Amino acid sequence: MKTRKSYSKEFKLDAVSLVTEQNYKITEAARSLGISANMLGRWLKEQESEGAHAFRGNGKLTPEQEEIRQLRAENKRLKMEKEILKKATVFFAKETK
Template sequence: MGRPSKYPAEFRAEAVRLVLTTDKSMAEVGRDLGISDKTLGAWVRKEREKQTLDALPGALSEHERLELKRLRKEVSDLKVEREILRKAAAYFAKEMTR
């Protein structure tokens, strides 16, 4: 996981809204708010991707996407744990036959 953002979520959302709803350029909005236009551009790009995903038929909500990501990580961790336990069981079974 990355480092925590130094900008509150409300500030980021408002900055993105200004870019998307006003006729100001991203650089102008960034200068007005005192942030890099690259940082602002990343926020805008992320919001546009989110809007695109939300517009697809049968699309998952942001909450559902986060839950799916969490569950996939959990499944991956459980597979690793299962493999470790399988190897440990094989090792101890071999030791018992000696």
């Protein structure tokens, strides 16, 4: 069974710059680096779409994804607080009768 090889962010950026800045063809750059042309093509697309946030690595979120995660956590907390207040209202309403 083959193990999957991982490449550093710097390697990916250098590989992409060969094509974008030094005008290599994708196949030439991939061959000289010992990677597949398809992989280099994916890296180029990711660099174009993500820009500075490309090649984040595992578990590293974009600022938008991090904000969504925080907002979901806050939403969950606020819903729990609302439920606690509802239960407290019912409890104290029974106590006053």
